[in-house]
Amino acid sequence: MRPAEGHNTVHRVLGDKKAILILLGPALLVYTLIKLVPVAWSFGLSFFDGNPLGGFTFIGFDNFVRFFNDPQAIHALGFTVLYAVVITIGQILLGYALALLYVFVLKNASNFVRTVVFFPAVIPTVAVGLLFRSMFAVGQNEGPVNAALDAIGLGSVDWFASGAGTFIVAILMELWRSMGFFAVLLYAGLLDIPEETLESARLDGATGLKLVRHIVIPLSLPVLLSSVIFSINNSLKVFDTILALNGGGPGTETTPLTLYMFNTVFSYSDYGYGSTIALVLTILCLLVTVFIFRSARRDITRN
Amino acid sequence: MAIQTAPVAMATASARAPRRPSARRGIVGTIKWVLIGLLVLVEVYPLFWLLMGSFKTQDEFFSKPTWALPESFDLTNYVQALTTGDLATNLRNSLLVTVPSLFLMILLGVAAAYALEVMVWKGRNGILLAFVAGIMIPGQMILVPLFTVYFKSGLTNTLWPLIITYTVMGLPLTVFMMTAFFRAIPREVFEAATLDGSSMLGSFFRIGVPLMRNAIITIALVEFFSVWNDLLIALTFTTKSSLATVQVGLLNFSGEYGSTEYGPLFAAISINILGMLVLYLFLNKQIMTGLAAGSLKG
Numbered sequence: 235m236r237p238a239e240g241h242n243t244v245h246r247v248l249g250d251k252k253a254i255l256i257l258l259g260p261a262l263l264v265y266t267l268i269k270l271v272p273v274a275w276s277f278g279l280s281f282f283d284g285n286p287l288g289g290f291t292f293i294g295f296d297n298f299v300r301f302f303n304d305p306q307a308i309h310a311l312g313f314t315v316l317y318a319v320v321i322t323i324g325q326i327l328l329g330y331a332l333a334l335l336y337v338f339v340l341k342n343a344s345n346f347v348r349t350v351v352f353f354p355a356v357i358p359t360v361a362v363g364l365l366f367r368s369m370f371a372v373g374q375n376e377g378p379v380n381a382a383l384d385a386i387g388l389g390s391v392d393w394f395a396s397g398a399g400t401f402i403v404a405i406l407m408e409l410w411r412s413m414g415f416f417a418v419l420l421y422a423g424l425l426d427i428p429e430e431t432l433e434s435a436r437l438d439g440a441t442g443l444k445l446v447r448h449i450v451i452p453l454s455l456p457v458l459l460s461s462v463i464f465s466i467n468n469s470l471k472v473f474d475t476i477l478a479l480n481g482g483g484p485g486t487e488t489t490p491l492t493l494y495m496f497n498t499v500f501s502y503s504d505y506g507y508g509s510t511i512a513l514v515l516t517i518l519c520l521l522v523t524v525f526i527f528r529s530a531r532r533d534i535t536r537n
Numbered sequence: 538m539a540i541q542t543a544p545v546a547m548a549t550a551s552a553r554a555p556r557r558p559s560a561r562r563g564i565v566g567t568i569k570w571v572l573i574g575l576l577v578l579v580e581v582y583p584l585f586w587l588l589m590g591s592f593k594t595q596d597e598f599f600s601k602p603t604w605a606l607p608e609s610f611d612l613t614n615y616v617q618a619l620t621t622g623d624l625a626t627n628l629r630n631s632l633l634v635t636v637p638s639l640f641l642m643i644l645l646g647v648a649a650a651y652a653l654e655v656m657v658w659k660g661r662n663g664i665l666l667a668f669v670a671g672i673m674i675p676g677q678m679i680l681v682p683l684f685t686v687y688f689k690s691g692l693t694n695t696l697w698p699l700i701i702t703y704t705v706m707g708l709p710l711t712v713f714m715m716t717a718f719f720r721a722i723p724r725e726v727f728e729a730a731t732l733d734g735s736s737m738l739g740s741f742f743r744i745g746v747p748l749m750r751n752a753i754i755t756i757a758l759v760e761f762f763s764v765w766n767d768l769l770i771a772l773t774f775t776t777k778s779s780l781a782t783v784q785v786g787l788l789n790f791s792g793e794y795g796s797t798e799y800g801p802l803f804a805a806i807s808i809n810i811l812g813m814l815v816l817y818l819f820l821n822k823q824i825m826t827g828l829a830a831g832s833l834k835g
Contacts, residue, residue, distance in 0.1 A: 248657045253737035261649035268705035272679035358766040360784045361809045381603045419829045474768040512677040
């Protein structure tokens with residue numbers, strides 16, 4: 235037992251107001267000024283029309299009405315959601331397959347493969363975008379992808395002339411860049427499964443795919459859930475790679491919400507409407523996260 | 538170069554595996570290694586192709602097949618990328634922005650996490666929540682107000698908007714991860730120090746920071762990548778090309794030379810990737826665990 239007097243001292247010192255102010259004050263101050271205030275300000279701007287030069291007028295919910303009647307905005311929203319869904323499925327499936335490969339096939343020898351496959355995740359995204367632009371290039375300076383297609387007689391494809399082509403390259407690029415990262419993420423989760431659990435399941439006759447389906451997947455659900463949330467939140471915010479790959483084009487065919495917002499504000503000086511697009515994106519991220527959490531919890535309790 | 542080391546890794550791996558007599562196992566094993574070789578090839582070939590391209594002349598790009606090796610390994614393209622391509626200026630700007638941002642972010646974030654996790658007071662959970670909520674909010678949500686303020690105050694002619702914004706954008710994850718690390722330290726450590734007469738500020742510098750050394754390195758790595766690789770903030774808050782960071786410079790590089798000068802462009806991308814490769818060769822363990830931890834908690 236601690237003497238009462240000492241206990242009181244500990245409490246007084248642990249709650250020392252001056253120390254709290256010195257340690258937390260600066261961080262809280264800049265965070266409030268540079269993050270919380272701008273978020274509230276941007277939220278407010280989404281009910282206004284205009285820009286700093288021409289002045290702002292309050293227009294209520296008109297920006298939101300405009301958003302849902304704006305074909306470009308709807309297209310950007312659709313592109314963002316489609317991109318996020320395809321990328322999330324791809325990242326989780328490929329990442330999980332690689333993680334299983336590391337743990338159950340390569341075992342202790344997986345270190346080298348793991349390290350190599352992870353590396354693209356640390357390359358600047360702009361560099362990745364430009365690299366894939368050149369890889370899939372067509373014409374005078376043909377990239378290796380089209381050269382290979384030519385060589386096997388399929389003929390080269392002008393990937394960046396169509397929205398669909400650009401989309402395919404964008405997906406391949408992001409999966410190439412991030413699959414090693416998701417593999418390591420899920421690999422860490424697989425390592426947490428106790429060896430004894432796997433061993434006793436094996437003694438019960440569960441091997442190969444059976445073992446994966448009935449033991450490994452259920453036990454790695456928590457880390458899978460975190461990965462899905464991380465993956466979808468990041469892909470909803472995609473910006474750099476798409477911009478570097480084809481500038482959101484051809485035209486605006488592969489423009490996500492982030493880039494549409496950027497162009498609305500900085501090319502067309504439409505600050506109010508741009509803020510509305512940013513708000514829609516933020517709400518989308520929050521909704522998706524809450525939705526995944528909710529449905530995952532329901533699944534777990536049902537089982 | 539990574540391809541060359543692959544057989545070595547394979548050899549050691551198969552030597553370690555228990556010997557299997559059946560022929561079927563042998564075929565399965567071969568298929569396994571072919572698949573793994575393919576995987577490594579898919580990840581490495583684009584980088585290899587890029588590096589080879591960075592030594593080619595404009596003429597080689599047009600007249601030779603794309604998989605041909607360069608005729609010589611001279612560094613003309615690299616010199617051109619750094620000088621006429623302005624990459625040297627961009628690298629300097631990126632360093633000038635990244636180093637102070639990381640320093641400030643970690644100093645403020647670790648101190649805040651200490652006050653929020655180790656110290657005991659009313660309302661700390663609410664403030665922690667306010668910080669953590671920031672992780673989810675996309676950068677677009679603060680762009681317009683900050684641009685307005687930075688522009689009106691004339692700061693867009695300096696690198697300050699980038700340093701300030703990166704510092705604050707990194708705070709949520711730093712605070713969140715640091716509170717988790719502080720939580721892992723038994724409370725008794727700090728209580729005992731207090732009983733010995735140490736003030737909380739004293740304990741922070743004498744106990745908190747030294748105990749957190751590895752955690753701080755982890756966070757510094759995670760945040761380094763997010764600051765160094767950022768495009769959105771750098772693109773928005775720099776108005777002059779002399780202030781462009783590496784990512785902005787790289788993006789405009791393709792615009793400046795367009796479809797004409799591939800060599801310098803490939804060299805510029807290569808420099809970016811080689812820099813990361815050097816860092817990765819030394820720190821790949823820390824980077825892999827750090828980035829994984831940062832995303833799972835975030």
